[in-house]
Amino acid sequence: MSLTDYGFYILCATAIVLLATQAFTNPKDFFQVTIFGLADGAIYALVALGYTMVYGIIELINFAHGDVFTLGAYIGAAILAFFAGANEGSFVVVNVIALLLVFPIVMLIMGGINITIERIAYRPLRNAPRLAPLITAIGMSFVLEGIMFMWHGAPTVHFPDLLPHGPGFQTTIGGVFFGFKDVFVVVAAAILVSLLAVFINGSKLGKAMRATAQDRDAAQLMGIDINRTIAATFFIGAVLAGAGGMIWGLYFNTIYYNLGFRTGLVAFTAAVFGGIGNIPGAAIGGLIIGLVAAYSDGYIGSKWTEVVIFGILIGVLVFRPTGLLGMRVPEK
Amino acid sequence: MSTRPAGKRRSLLPPIRFRERMRDRDTAIYGVLIIIALIFPLATIFATDSTFLVSQAGHAGTFVLLAIGLNVVVGFAGLLDLGYAAFFAIGAYTYALFASAQLQASPAHHAYHLPFWLMMFVALFVAAAFGAVLGFPTLRLRGDYLAIVTLGFGEIVPQLFFNFDQWTGGINAIGGIDQPSLPAWITGPWAGANGIAILQNFTCKPFWASSAAPCYSFSFDPIAYYVLVLILIVAAVILVTNLHRSRLGRAWMAIREDEVAAAAMGINTVTTKLLAFAIGASFSGFAGAYYGASFGLVSPDQFYFVVSITVLVMVVLGGMGNITGVIVGAIIIYFVLNSLLPSLPSTVESFASNIGLGFLNDRNGDWPGLAGETQRLQFLLYGLILVLMMLLRPQGIFPSRVREQELKHAAVQEEEAVVEMTHA
Numbered sequence: 191m192s193l194t195d196y197g198f199y200i201l202c203a204t205a206i207v208l209l210a211t212q213a214f215t216n217p218k219d220f221f222q223v224t225i226f227g228l229a230d231g232a233i234y235a236l237v238a239l240g241y242t243m244v245y246g247i248i249e250l251i252n253f254a255h256g257d258v259f260t261l262g263a264y265i266g267a268a269i270l271a272f273f274a275g276a277n278e279g280s281f282v283v284v285n286v287i288a289l290l291l292v293f294p295i296v297m298l299i300m301g302g303i304n305i306t307i308e309r310i311a312y313r314p315l316r317n318a319p320r321l322a323p324l325i326t327a328i329g330m331s332f333v334l335e336g337i338m339f340m341w342h343g344a345p346t347v348h349f350p351d352l353l354p355h356g357p358g359f360q361t362t363i364g365g366v367f368f369g370f371k372d373v374f375v376v377v378a379a380a381i382l383v384s385l386l387a388v389f390i391n392g393s394k395l396g397k398a399m400r401a402t403a404q405d406r407d408a409a410q411l412m413g414i415d416i417n418r419t420i421a422a423t424f425f426i427g428a429v430l431a432g433a434g435g436m437i438w439g440l441y442f443n444t445i446y447y448n449l450g451f452r453t454g455l456v457a458f459t460a461a462v463f464g465g466i467g468n469i470p471g472a473a474i475g476g477l478i479i480g481l482v483a484a485y486s487d488g489y490i491g492s493k494w495t496e497v498v499i500f501g502i503l504i505g506v507l508v509f510r511p512t513g514l515l516g517m518r519v520p521e522k
Numbered sequence: 523m524s525t526r527p528a529g530k531r532r533s534l535l536p537p538i539r540f541r542e543r544m545r546d547r548d549t550a551i552y553g554v555l556i557i558i559a560l561i562f563p564l565a566t567i568f569a570t571d572s573t574f575l576v577s578q579a580g581h582a583g584t585f586v587l588l589a590i591g592l593n594v595v596v597g598f599a600g601l602l603d604l605g606y607a608a609f610f611a612i613g614a615y616t617y618a619l620f621a622s623a624q625l626q627a628s629p630a631h632h633a634y635h636l637p638f639w640l641m642m643f644v645a646l647f648v649a650a651a652f653g654a655v656l657g658f659p660t661l662r663l664r665g666d667y668l669a670i671v672t673l674g675f676g677e678i679v680p681q682l683f684f685n686f687d688q689w690t691g692g693i694n695a696i697g698g699i700d701q702p703s704l705p706a707w708i709t710g711p712w713a714g715a716n717g718i719a720i721l722q723n724f725t726c727k728p729f730w731a732s733s734a735a736p737c738y739s740f741s742f743d744p745i746a747y748y749v750l751v752l753i754l755i756v757a758a759v760i761l762v763t764n765l766h767r768s769r770l771g772r773a774w775m776a777i778r779e780d781e782v783a784a785a786a787m788g789i790n791t792v793t794t795k796l797l798a799f800a801i802g803a804s805f806s807g808f809a810g811a812y813y814g815a816s817f818g819l820v821s822p823d824q825f826y827f828v829v830s831i832t833v834l835v836m837v838v839l840g841g842m843g844n845i846t847g848v849i850v851g852a853i854i855i856y857f858v859l860n861s862l863l864p865s866l867p868s869t870v871e872s873f874a875s876n877i878g879l880g881f882l883n884d885r886n887g888d889w890p891g892l893a894g895e896t897q898r899l900q901f902l903l904y905g906l907i908l909v910l911m912m913l914l915r916p917q918g919i920f921p922s923r924v925r926e927q928e929l930k931h932a933a934v935q936e937e938e939a940v941v942e943m944t945h946a
Binding site: 314329331335339451462494496497504 | 827839
């Protein structure tokens with residue numbers, strides 16, 4: 191163990207001790223903040239997975255990913271608007287059916303869009319100088335934001351409030367309030383992440399993705415269709431981001447065209463925190479960053495949250511560059 | 523008796539070899555740029571009867587300086603810096619804090635009015651110091667980690683300037699920043715009260731003196747700033763060109779191409795990369811001081827991630843590693859962002875009415891009118907321009923010659939490999 195490792199553990203330990211004191215002195219507030227953090231973190235985890243998978247396989251910081259997430263929310267809002275109306279905020283069978291229908295539709299649409307983006311903007315540049323795809327990623331991010339701006343303009347957009355809330359769907363345990371929405375967000379994210387884990391570890395395509403991430407040339411020599419595998423990675427990343435956008439919309443009920451920028455950067459931090467290229471790392475990193483953001487909002491003040499999050503990003507990279515779980519160190 | 527044949531007589535002057543020089547692309551570009559730079563103020567003032575375009579050009583000059591500096595980091599040393607605006611902010615705030623009344627209201631209770639010419643170099647060193655402090659722990663890491671650290675740093679710095687509002691004014695920005703001025707003994711036809719003067723009579727109180735003395739102030743004359751930024755750019759280009767050709771420049775390129783091989787050749791990779799990072803940051807600090815002075819107002823939202831990205835786009839689009847390419851890239855992107863896209867709505871509107879589609883210009887229900895619609899399109903268009911330009915010329919508009927050769931070489935090798943594979 192090196193000196194920097196000790197630094198990392200000391201920092202983590204300090205943070206945990208400080209939070210534990212808060213938990214003992216004022217448990218009610220602490221657990222309330224924790225619940226907010228978990229719900230946020232679950233969404234960050236879904237977005238972070240897309241960043242980490244794409245980075246793992248082609249070493250591209252996909253700046254457009256945050257906007258794919260937002261576009262998912264926009265498309266979801268547009269489709270759900272057909273079902274909304276008098277049913278908002280109540281528990282009706284129509285809402286359940288609507289959600290069960292719209293979730294897969296939005297996820298598939300986003301997957302298709304992301305594959306198209308990869309085909310147009312990244313694949314032709316795979317052998318170009320390394321910064322070229324980064325610039326097209328930024329360009330695609332502007333394009334997506336531009337499309338959403340054209341669609342609804344700068345003001346915030348209402349996302350149909352289809353999840354039940356109000357009396358009967360919320361409870362307080364020991365003074366800590368939580369509702370159906372909080373549970374829904376965490377459970378939905380957990381289901382999606384487990385499905386992804388099963389897919390990556392169990393399926394043939396998942397195996398191909400892992401092989402391509404390890405060594406593209408060797409994978410190609412083994413008969414893996416690289417283009418198809420990379421396209422599949424983009425597809426799955428966008429499926430998760432689209433679901434994340436839907437969940438964000440259902441939870442907060444407000445979306446705006448450049449939502450993906452900040453969310454994307456935070457989710458990217460989460461991916462780095464967990465160890466970029468590492469899939470369980472991104473999920474855990476997302477949760478932790480969500481919690482950190484919530485604690486920072488609650489105890490330090492929301493204007494410092496960004497400083498705290500990006501300070502953590504720098505600290506992690508200085509003290510532990512491979513991230514929390516980082517096993518994979520791309521040396522190419 | 524001399525036996526030397528008449529035809530081989532040596533001339534006293536070295537041969538100019540004008541045609542040969544013209545064939546050198548960079549020299550030609552420099553020539554064109556200098557001529558344009560000299561004619562530009564005359565032509566635009568004559569044509570439009572205002573100095574608006576000159577002030578725009580002076581502002582564009584800031585971005586040219588930034589692009590030249592980022593090129594040292596990204597183009598020469600191959601380090602990806604996604605938070606370059608942070609150093610720009612540090613430079614601008616260094617000047618703004620110590621050359622305005624801002625610190626009077628802060629806990630320091632004393633307004634400093636240090637001269638621009640001093641603060642320009644202070645800002646340079648402050649930015650370089652921050653670059654070194656940030657780079658020292660992170661440059662030992664490889665490649666993309668630096669990009670991510672700088673990204674985080676670039677997000678933190680404006681937020682800090684925002685949060686420490688006791689000192690920096692936060693969202694209220696720092697206004698009323700001192701204009702640069704020349705002491706009265708540097709006089710000439712450009713200063714005073716005559717017809718062609720660009721520096722105005724003024725009184726300044728030097729920070730060491732107790733009373734004010736006459737001096738020549740830049741005031742808000744766009745032409746004065748234009749001249750200043752031209753001088754700064756020329757100085758920067760000379761400096762960077764010499765650095766590029768120096769031992770250090772070769773070391774940067776060696777590291778860019780293969781870090782392990784460079785280390786094996788005896789290059790101290792950490793120090794060399796740290797120098798690239800700090801020198802790049804220092805240009806940004808320098809540009810920041812100029813920006814603060816010429817704009818007269820500094821606020822945190824002028825230094826967000828978008829600025830870092832814009833400068834990076836200028837460098838990559840112009841041609842990484844090539845100074846002329848980077849300058850041209852900066853000018854083109856600045857033009858697209860600040861002139862082409864904002865003027866598009868009115869252009870489209872008049873075009874539509876000229877070809878008989880004038881009814882599209884009116885607002886009608888959901889249709890915001892052609893101008894409004896084009897206004898909304900700007901984001902999308904900028905994104906499309908970036909994607910298309912990168913797809914068409916991934917190596918940039920004027921790539922560095924060395925890079926170009928390598929790319930060709932790689933392409934040839936790839937083709938050969940394909941041929942071999944098909945024959946096998």
